[in-house]
Amino acid sequence: MNKFDPATAIQRLDGRDANRGVNPAICDSATFTFPEAHLMTDTFHGETEGYFLYSRHWNPSNLALCQALAAMEGTEAAWVTGSGLAAITCALLHEVKSGDHIISSMTTYGGTFAFMANYMKKFNVETTFVNFQDLDAVRRAVQEHPNTKVLYTETMNNPLLRIANVPELSKIAHSIGAKLIVDNTFTPMIFSPYRLGADVVVYSMTKFINGKNDCVAGAICGSADYIGSLIDVNNGTCMLLGPVLDPMRSSSILKNLHTLHIRMQKHSANAMYLAKRFKEVGFKYNYPGLPEHPDYELFNSMMNPGYGYGGMISIDMGTAESASRIMEIMQKKGVGYLAVSLGYFKTLFSNSGKSTSSEVPEDIQREMGMSEGLIRFSMGLDNDIEATFQLIKESVDESCR
Numbered sequence: 001m002n003k004f005d006p007a008t009a010i011q012r013l014d015g016r017d018a019n020r021g022v023n024p025a026i027c028d029s030a031t032f033t034f035p036e037a038h039l040m041t042d043t044f045h046g047e048t049e050g051y052f053l054y055s056r057h058w059n060p061s062n063l064a065l066c067q068a069l070a071a072m073e074g075t076e077a078a079w080v081t082g083s084g085l086a087a088i089t090c091a092l093l094h095e096v097k098s099g100d101h102i103i104s105s106m107t108t109y110g111g112t113f114a115f116m117a118n119y120m121k122k123f124n125v126e127t128t129f130v131n132f133q134d135l136d137a138v139r140r141a142v143q144e145h146p147n148t149k150v151l152y153t154e155t156m157n158n159p160l161l162r163i164a165n166v167p168e169l170s171k172i173a174h175s176i177g178a179k180l181i182v183d184n185t186f187t188p189m190i191f192s193p194y195r196l197g198a199d200v201v202v203y204s205m206t207k208f209i210n211g212k213n214d215c216v217a218g219a220i221c222g223s224a225d226y227i228g229s230l231i232d233v234n235n236g237t238c239m240l241l242g243p244v245l246d247p248m249r250s251s252s253i254l255k256n257l258h259t260l261h262i263r264m265q266k267h268s269a270n271a272m273y274l275a276k277r278f279k280e281v282g283f284k285y286n287y288p289g290l291p292e293h294p295d296y297e298l299f300n301s302m303m304n305p306g307y308g309y310g311g312m313i314s315i316d317m318g319t320a321e322s323a324s325r326i327m328e329i330m331q332k333k334g335v336g337y338l339a340v341s342l343g344y345f346k347t348l349f350s351n352s353g354k355s356t357s358s359e360v361p362e363d364i365q366r367e368m369g370m371s372e373g374l375i376r377f378s379m380g381l382d383n384d385i386e387a388t389f390q391l392i393k394e395s396v397d398e399s400c401r
């Protein structure tokens with residue numbers, strides 16, 4: 001595969017004309033005028049280019065962000081939603097009808113898990129949850145369920161930071177004519193799942209892509225035909241469920257997307273530094289950027305060079321009680337915030353089993369290998385990461401007193 005650089009792809013995208021703003025103008029309109037009546041009809045039927053109909057479908061601000069996202073992913077097109085979960089649920093609903101089947105990684109974002117495990121049952125769509133690190137188990141599940149329409153996974157999963165083998169999973173999905181949908185929320189720019197064989201890439205832009213924790217937003221990236229089918233006026237899941245992102249938000253997210261590469265590099269460098277220090281002092285840590293991690297080789301085989309191994313790192317403190325104590329002390333000392341979510345400029349930490357994965361039943365949590373004392377960090381853009389390490393270490397020491 002050719003070397004691909006997502007940041008450069010975004011940068012080269014738009015030669016701006018003179019006398020226009022360096023940022024695309026915010027289009028503050030729900031509906032749009034047509035110079036001729038027949039153009040309105042043609043646009044309804046998807047037969048025009050360059051005309052906008054109505055903002056639930058397309059508007060210029062969303063288009064500018066979508067073009068940048070598509071450049072980043074190496075896809076032809078993208079579409080933006082009001083939350084990550086809206087992107088995920090629309091992408092899933094678009095592929096299945098009553099009686100169809102989904103095979104999902106056992107480890108997904110809690111809301112995604114709840115949607116497939118509970119909500120989709122309303123529509124008679126069953127999901128089999130499989131350990132996606134075991135490709136033979138995925139192959140067996142596919143053989144047992146020939147009505148499978150979707151294989152679903154996160155490139156880097158939460159909270160164990162295991163890596164999905166996207167090239168192999170795409171082969172398994174395509175062998176039965178199913179689609180591979182990949183949530184790349186934890187690893188934008190680091191991985192380009194579409195280029196590795198995924199059919200659809202979904203994001204919670206709430207996290208790293210926006211990076212400011214000032215909104216929730218999502219994205220769906222794929223082929224032009226696919227994105228066109230999502231917003232088809234007669235049968236498109238996005239057009240008909242209507243989860244479109246507000247154009248003002250698109251505009252603010254686009255500005256943040258242009259610094260994503262620098263932020264990812266710093267998040268990754270800080271997490272890598274901590275991983276090495278945690279290792280030195282004997283903490284039970286988990287980080288995919290060190291050779292001890294079971295997916296280190298796989299990570300290297302899939303990654304775009306230059307963005308590191310991501311900003312997520314975890315330590316296992318044994319019990320939920322000791323994790324709670326340490327997190328409270330860390331927050332007082334200014335390490336960061338005891339808060340869910342990730343990809344923020346400040347460090348965020350939470351106990352996964354009691355928060356972001358609490359929708360996942362405890363027996364499955366155990367099967368996944370999740371400890372109840374797991375503290376997940378989303379490393380911030382700290383300038384003095386050694387000082388941060390010292391505060392974490394002091395917090396752990398104090399919690400034992």
Ligand SMILES: *Cc1c(COP(=O)(O)O)cnc(C)c1O
Pocket residue numbers: 083084085086088109111112154158183185186203204205206207216217218
């Ligand atoms: C946060 C998150 C989501 C959900 O996104 P929202 O923007 O909160 O709706 C989905 N997948 C992953 C991996 C996430 O971290």
